[in-house]
Amino acid sequence: MTLLGDQYASSDEETRIPEAQLVVAAPDVSLQANPTNAALDYGPARPEQGPLNPYKSTQGNSLKRKNALTGNAQEVAISDATFSTHHRKFQSLGYTMDPSGSGAYVGDLTRALRVRDDRPTSPSKRMDSVYRRKRQKRGDASIVEGEGAYKGPWARFQEDEDTLGEAELSSEEEYLEEAIVPARSSALTKLTSDYQEDLTNTETTQFHGTSPLDYQNRTYMHVPQDLDIDLRAELGSTQNYHPKKLIHTWKSHTKAINALRFFPNFGHLLLSASADTKVKLWDVYHSRSLLRTYSGHTKSVTDTTFSPTGTHFLTGSYDRHMKLWDTETGACISRFQTSTKAVPHVVRFYPSTDTHEFLVGTSDKKIVQFDTRSGEMTQEYDHHLQAVNTITFCDENRRFITTSDDRSLRAWEYNIPVPIKYIAEPHLFSLVRAAPHPNGKSVAFQSADNQIVVYASTDRFRQNRKKSFRGHNTAGYAIDVSISPDGQFLMSGDSSGFVCFWDFKSCKMWHKIQAHEGATVCAQWHPKESSKVATAGLDGAIKYWD
Secondary structure: OOOOOOOOOOOOOOOOOOOOOOOOOOOOOOOOOOOOOOOOOOOOOOOOOOOOOOOEOOOOOOEOOOOEOOEOOOOOOOOHHHHHHHHHHHHHHOEEEOOOOOOOEEEOHHHHHHHOOOOOOOOOHHHHHHHHHHEOOOOEOOOOOOOOEOOHHHOOEHHHHHHHOOOOOOOOOOOOOOOOOOOOOOOOOHHHHOOOOOOOOOOEEEEOOOOOOOOOOOOOOOOOOOOOOOOOOOOOOOOOOOOOOEEEEEEOOOOOEEEEEEOOOOOOEEEEEEOOOEEEEEEOOOOOOEEEEEEOOOOOEEEEEEOOOOOEEEEEEOOOOEEEEEOOOOOEEEEEOOOOOOOEEEEEEOOOOOOOEEEEEEOOOOEEEEEOOOOOEEEEEOOOOOOEEEEEEEOOOOEEEEEEOOOOEEEEEOOOOOEEEEEOOOOOOOEEEEEEOOOOOEEEEEEOOOEEEEEEOOOOOOEEEEEEEOOOOOOOOOOOEEEOOOOOEEEEEOOOOEEEEEEOOOOOEEEEEEOOOOOEEEEEEOOOOOOOEEEEEOOOEEEEEO
């Protein structure tokens, strides 16, 4: 092979080089398409590779989705009666027919082939004949005893005789029962056999002072006049200020305190109701000591309220009883209970001094009215859908407002069991506590969404949307709200133990005090002092602030 090209090759070489071929990189491809088609389907065809897919449908390219752990289970329509019949037969005989309708059997195929019964529940005729051969003869009706005696439908099977294992007694023999072995158990004690003693009608009281009378033969009910403040002055005549320091702490309750109430109009006594089933009366002035303990409830006391004159007070408890007490002597005067024995959540005396009635908001959605003299129920207000939380009198005590866990507010005419106003808005939360304003035109409600809302207590009962007091946390607790006697400040507890004060006119928070370790659930403003308030919480302590 020479290194020269073709044109320089010698004539003696017989090597033949093939001619070059023309290669087109982009050939012209003509497509035969149907002009009526909306889409053109073409593309390279690829051979299937890999093992056969068992879940691939034979129709189309879609894959069957797994609807069971092991693959795709075919759905078969079968009625409930048919399924129950086959299921019972499979449970009792061990086999049944295939519900898919193929005619095959599932389960114990050996037994199915032996019986060959297409009926789901009844045995075959051949099995019936087998059973009949095993049964004893009916016998002759003319023979009473002995061989061939009449047995009729009471004839036994041979299997029953084998398993019975005891001979049949004749008519002359007597059947003797085996002696019953007595159980070796100790005798029941008195504690296990006696009923628990009912203590709901057992009330006691204890005076904790040195003497119930002073040197002028006066009890603690007497309003003190040797103070630097006139407790007999007109309500709201003194300008109020928010407190700043702690001046006294009362400790006697062993559990959380649920309610605090100052003596009406004067405030020289303080009443507390606790979850330890006790109600205690405290001296606000002079020695500031515990005066009396009232015991009579068996469960936590939910609420308490003074009568308009303060000579009596009412308590409600989770033991489903309400009791009327004498403030001075500690005696229980009357006991009350609703017809449905519901739990009283809130109790309120009618504010007028010439009446002897009170209202109770219960857990069974009702407000019940009682007369303290007769002890009978005089009226029932039944329109709420859940437990009643608050009862507030307004409009010169001719009407009252109630709130409930059904997130509604209803206004009533006293003694008329039909609401005159019903408010239930989508944004409204449960209103758990209430406090009327001293001017009698509005009521502040503690809402479950961490705010205090104000509603008018006049004819329209509209919400004052410009007044909303925020900045505290009350969700999950029923925390008191109170307004100062001059209407300038609003006070509320807090779930973190704070006591918050707002300016009622501007809704601005003025002050915040860390009062208790747990939640501060009770907060009451003194009716005559300028800046004294009482608070109580889950720690069982009552604190007096100035």
